[in-house]
Amino acid sequence: MTNFISIHDVTDLQALIKSGLEAKENPFADQHLGKNKTIGLIFFNSSLRTRLSTQKAAQNLGMNVMVLNVGQDSWGLELEDSELGNPVIMNGDKAEHVKEAAAVMGRYCDIIAVRAFAGLQDRDKDYREQVMTQFVKYAGVPIVNLESATRHPLQSLADCITIEEFKTKARPKVVLTWLPHFKPLPQAVANSFAEWMNHNDVELVITHPEGYDLAPEFVGNAQVTHNQNEAFEGADFIYGKNWSSYTHYGQVLVQDPSWAVTMDKMRLTDNGKFMHCLPVRRNVKVTDEVLDSPQSIVIDQAANREWSAQAVLKEILQNG
Amino acid sequence: MTNFISIHDVTDLQALIKSGLEAKENPFADQHLGKNKTIGLIFFNSSLRTRLSTQKAAQNLGMNVMVLNVGQDSWGLELEDSELGNPVIMNGDKAEHVKEAAAVMGRYCDIIAVRAFAGLQDRDKDYREQVMTQFVKYAGVPIVNLESATRHPLQSLADCITIEEFKTKARPKVVLTWLPHFKPLPQAVANSFAEWMNHNDVELVITHPEGYDLAPEFVGNAQVTHNQNEAFEGADFIYGKNWSSYTHYGQVLVQDPSWAVTMDKMRLTDNGKFMHCLPVRRNVKVTDEVLDSPQSIVIDQAANREWSAQAVLKEILQNG
Amino acid sequence: MTNFISIHDVTDLQALIKSGLEAKENPFADQHLGKNKTIGLIFFNSSLRTRLSTQKAAQNLGMNVMVLNVGQDSWGLELEDSELGNPVIMNGDKAEHVKEAAAVMGRYCDIIAVRAFAGLQDRDKDYREQVMTQFVKYAGVPIVNLESATRHPLQSLADCITIEEFKTKARPKVVLTWLPHFKPLPQAVANSFAEWMNHNDVELVITHPEGYDLAPEFVGNAQVTHNQNEAFEGADFIYGKNWSSYTHYGQVLVQDPSWAVTMDKMRLTDNGKFMHCLPVRRNVKVTDEVLDSPQSIVIDQAANREWSAQAVLKEILQNG
CATH class of the missing domain: 3.40.50.1370 (Aspartate/ornithine carbamoyltransferase)
Known part of the structure; x- marks a missing residue:
């Protein structure tokens, strides 16, 4: 290298x-x-x-x-x-x-x-x-x-290390989900995570509202859906992140709070782990309940x- | 610890x-x-x-x-x-x-x-x-x-070390005196000094204008007086510090320049040493004459x- | 020392x-x-x-x-x-x-x-x-x-080291030339360079527009001229720097772009090396062509x- x-x-x-x-x-x-x-x-x-x-x-x-x-x-x-x-x-x-x-x-x-x-x-x-x-x-x-x-490749490598540590299946289902936020944030973490997961041995699903498609070179072979609940079903890892629009570049098109991750949504997963690169705005992107639950591995992820x-x-x- | x-x-x-x-x-x-x-x-x-x-x-x-x-x-x-x-x-x-x-x-x-x-x-x-x-x-x-x-406990421990080095009596008289200042400053250094001196083998006197009482849990067994000259009499250490009011929280009630430490006041002491945690505003809180005299040990104190x-x-x- | x-x-x-x-x-x-x-x-x-x-x-x-x-x-x-x-x-x-x-x-x-x-x-x-x-x-x-x-004596010593490395004659001709700039900059680098070159075994020439004389104690025995082209003739090292006026203290008297160093001017030298302490504003003080040419030694100079x-x-x- x-x-x-x-x-x-x-x-x-x-x-x-x-x-x-x-x-x-x-x-x-x-x-x-x-x-x-x-x-x-x-x-x-x-x-x-x-x-x-x-x-x-x-x-x-x-x-x-x-x-x-x-x-x-x-x-x-x-x-x-x-x-x-x-x-x-x-x-x-x-x-x-x-x-x-x-x-x-x-x-x-x-x-x-x-x-x-x-x-x-x-x-x-x-x-x-x-x-x-x-x-x-x-x-x-x-x-x-x-x-x-x-x-953000150092983040993505830490994410790979974390998934390696916590996975309970040879080929886990990993869901990258868009989260609501009021400020325009870069696509870097989401791009990079998708790119690395495409090279990792996982089933990658990306879910986001309409207008939030990532650039095709990062999406790769991932399955993409606007139905967040469907995406969460049976997931082993939920990777939350907000990003601003790539197609309407840098814009905040949607702030819909129903995209935030809650325990109700986590119950759709297969006892899935919640990941986020941090910093995370509590009760805007994800509830306290999720972050403070044993399913959240954000600190282990950051430590990696x-x-x-x-x-x-x-x-x-x-x-x- | x-x-x-x-x-x-x-x-x-x-x-x-x-x-x-x-x-x-x-x-x-x-x-x-x-x-x-x-x-x-x-x-x-x-x-x-x-x-x-x-x-x-x-x-x-x-x-x-x-x-x-x-x-x-x-x-x-x-x-x-x-x-x-x-x-x-x-x-x-x-x-x-x-x-x-x-x-x-x-x-x-x-x-x-x-x-x-x-x-x-x-x-x-x-x-x-x-x-x-x-x-x-x-x-x-x-x-x-x-x-x-x-x-500010690291300051207070340094103060204890400094008093240990410079004391000429087993149980020195230590005076914490309020100093005038135009800006509202925290009570942290004064609180902490009082708290540590209460645990140290010294005679502690605190002097300040009315309205500047520190919180009782920090004052402890110290003697408190509004008469600065009386407090200085026979003192071995003068510890100068400004703080804003605790009772009228965060307010500057008094800027009375007569509370500044001068050589005239230092002469009331028993060849007392002048201490201050620094930074100190010269000729606002204390005169050049005091700070530049052999009685000032502020640099040794800071070194500690x-x-x-x-x-x-x-x-x-x-x-x- | x-x-x-x-x-x-x-x-x-x-x-x-x-x-x-x-x-x-x-x-x-x-x-x-x-x-x-x-x-x-x-x-x-x-x-x-x-x-x-x-x-x-x-x-x-x-x-x-x-x-x-x-x-x-x-x-x-x-x-x-x-x-x-x-x-x-x-x-x-x-x-x-x-x-x-x-x-x-x-x-x-x-x-x-x-x-x-x-x-x-x-x-x-x-x-x-x-x-x-x-x-x-x-x-x-x-x-x-x-x-x-x-x-700026650490700069001047690095300049001496650089000249020692790149000189091809026992006693090279070194030209300190004023460069145009729109902001008032200190005289420190120019002063210091002149002072050190006066102590070094070089032929020192200083060239600048009228009104930009450095303080006499720094100029020392240098030859001073307002004719930049004449100064460059046969030079081994061109040391570019802007400074504000010493006599009309801190003022920008001239912004004349014709004082910028170009390849045409470098051709007047004896295959002279171009030096500058950096940062340098490209195409304001000196052209890309000069900075990107083999005659520029600004990176080696900075490394020193x-x-x-x-x-x-x-x-x-x-x-x-």
């Missing part, structure tokens, strides 16, 4: 899941790998789990960690490259081009991990994944995606972010 | 003071205790001494440190729990409930230390110590108080924050 | 350059020097390269690093000392005096490194270098300048910030 931007950088998913579970058993077994190595964590956006779990995983591996909050610790970065006959003239509020910034960070860091959310204004721009693409192009060291405009990051960093360090 | 929220978590104060003084003599003697252990420092409010001294103490003990500035690095946390029939519906500006946030951080950290000041709007709310209580309830790992709504934190973390690590 | 505020703290420049090049060859050879030592990085202003390179250098040397963003992590600091009969009454927005803050940080840190830019409002104040002076006066530990009001910092920290640790 050179970079970790999406599932496409993973050669053997099952081996990576196994590596995460091994890290959980024995967190400090590979400290020699990171000795005198430095990871830079670059945040264009806020972070709690990703920030802490990646830092922790790197330290478990013996690495040094440097954190940079762009725009807060430093200044805004220009992301657009000049095109022939159309140079980018940097006379606005961005003081530095990513071309320099990424290249320089790449000289100080052995690995760079970057978080940069979708702007949700311009679909083409978001789906071009400009920040990740530019860091890969200019940094000269491995890049790890800490959630980009369209994907550490082992997901550790498996990825370990593989990058071994190849480096 | 499991948590360190207040003096009530301390079983043997004198032993803890001694442990702090030993750490000062030999800062790196216990580095094995913290190996592969991580402390998370969670700041809901600004910090200088507490931030640096706790980080330093943890590193002296061989720990890894992760810092999170809530609301700056991440997002606001909902602190209220749902009550029966009255669920907290999270449709406001708080994206995550402390129930999840604390539980998740507890999975990444061996110890969590939290700073969260009083809001000074609602006395009952502040004195319920919601943030500390919720972290203790949900994190599943030891919690250290980096200054809460009503207490490192050993206070180290004594506490050491005891938690030994029990862990 | 006790402090590292300017070239005047350097006893042997060539030895320091050599030490930087040795660190680059063997970054971890001196890890014993920093064991159980802590550096505090104090930022009054934003930083990317300086933040990361100094942190990295300190970690290469085995040090622990603590970062404090003043005004973001803590609160504003009062910098003015009281004068006889004219006490500074701290009833404004600054909650703590540098006298306390620096002294306390000095108790927690073995070395303190500080960044504090010029305000560009009051030349006398800026050129008194208040922040550096106060930290040197009150911290009680070595102070490293991470860019002050009038100087790590070795510059390491050489300085090493010398301070050895003396400590």
Whole structure:
């Protein structure tokens, strides 16, 4: 693995899941790998789990960690490259081009991990994944995606690890369900979860209101339905998430509270587990009753972010 | 010691003071205790001494440190729990409930230390110590108080260490004096100092203008007077601090500059030492002349924050 | 070396350059020097390269690093000392005096490194270098300048290292050229570069529009011209930088785009290398064509910030 931007950088998913579970058993077994190595964590956006779990995983591996909050610790970065006959003239509020910034960070860091959310204004721009693409192009060291405009692969790997731990069938039924929310949120977590589940040995069902179809390249072979109850029937895992519309890009088309997950709905499942990437708005997306029930595994899922990051960093360090 | 929220978590104060003084003599003697252990420092409010001294103490003990500035690095946390029939519906500006946030951080950290000041709007709310209580309830790992709504125990322990170092009598006279200030400040440092001195072998006098009584549970057996000069007579330690009113909660009732500490007042003492937790506004609360005199021990006191934190973390690590 | 505020703290420049090049060859050879030592990085202003390179250098040397963003992590600091009969009454927005803050940080840190830019409002104040002076006066530990009001010596040392690596003549011609910019920028980098080049074995030429003379103490023996093309002729190194006027203090007198560096101008040089401290605004100060050409060494120059910092920290640790 050179970079970790999406599932496409993973050669053997099952081996990576196994590596995460091994890290959980024995967190400090590979400290020699990171000795005198430095990871830079670059945040264009806020972070709690990703920030802490990646830092922790790197330290478990013996690495040094440097954190940079762009725009807060430093200044805004220009992301657009000049095109022939159309140079980018940097006379606005961005003081530095990513071309320099990424290249320089790449000289100080052995690995760079970057978080940069979708702007949700311009679909083409978001789906071009400009920040990740530019860091890969200019940094000269491995890049790890800490959630980009369209994907959150460290979350998805943690989700795979969690399903591996909690599944009671060889091929569980996994339901990705849209949840109501009043703010427009990115599609990244939902996209990424669908993409990874398409590569995992599960039966994937996606359920959402009309107008909330995810991009086809992420939906893959999943079964899609607008009937949430039908989707929940016999499910082993319910994966809740809100996302704004992809087709009516970045819009909140529906806030219908009947899409929230309740215990009544959980009873349709086969004693299914409830998963969510967090943060979750209680009693907006899902009721207290569900989150506080034994069927909720959201904390275990979040805890697995550490082992997901550790498996990825370990593989990058071994190849480096 | 499991948590360190207040003096009530301390079983043997004198032993803890001694442990702090030993750490000062030999800062790196216990580095094995913290190996592969991580402390998370969670700041809901600004910090200088507490931030640096706790980080330093943890590193002296061989720990890894992760810092999170809530609301700056991440997002606001909902602190209220749902009550029966009255669920907290999270449709406001708080994206995550402390129930999840604390539980998740507890999975990444061996110890969590939290700073969260009083809001000074609602006395009952502040004195319920919601943030500390919720972290203790949900994190599943030891919690250290980096200054809460009503207490600042790491400061108070540093104060005990400082008095131990500088006292010239077995049972010194210690005066906590209110100082003038134009902004409403929390009662935490004053409360906590009074509480700890009540458990220490000193004669405690508290002096303040009318309307500035601290809560009775903190005042304890201290002598209270509105006559500052009388209080200063024969004192061995003058501990200056401003606080807003507890009875007229959060209000600034008086700004009377005659309550500031001057050399004239210090001459009433028995060559008393001047202490203040810092930051201190020069020539508002206390004159340059006092702060720059040999009687001021505010820098030594601040330096002892490192050993206070180290004594506490050491005891938690030994029990862990 | 006790402090590292300017070239005047350097006893042997060539030895320091050599030490930087040795660190680059063997970054971890001196890890014993920093064991159980802590550096505090104090930022009054934003930083990317300086933040990361100094942190990295300190970690290469085995040090622990603590970062404090003043005004973001803590609160504003009062910098003015009281004068006889004219006490500074701290009833404004600054909650703590540098006298306390620096002294306390000095108790927690073995070395303190500080960044504090010029305000560009009051030349006398800026050129008194208040922040550096106060930290040197009150911290009680070595102070490293991470860019002050009038100087950026870690940058200048990195520039010396870079010139040493890339020069093809014993005594190269080095041209410091003013570049156009729409915002008022400090003179620090230009001042410092000129000052260090005056101590280095180079032929120094400074070129800028009228009204942009640097302070004479920095210009030293450099040749100064308003004819940029003439300056470029036969140059081995072009060092680009914008600065606001020193004589009309802090003002932008000229934005003339003809002062930007282009390939046409680079062709006047003797295959000269283009240097810039970064961040650089592309196509405002210098064209893409120059920055993306093999003549640009700005990334190598930035990478040398790590070795510059390491050489300085090493010398301070050895003396400590």
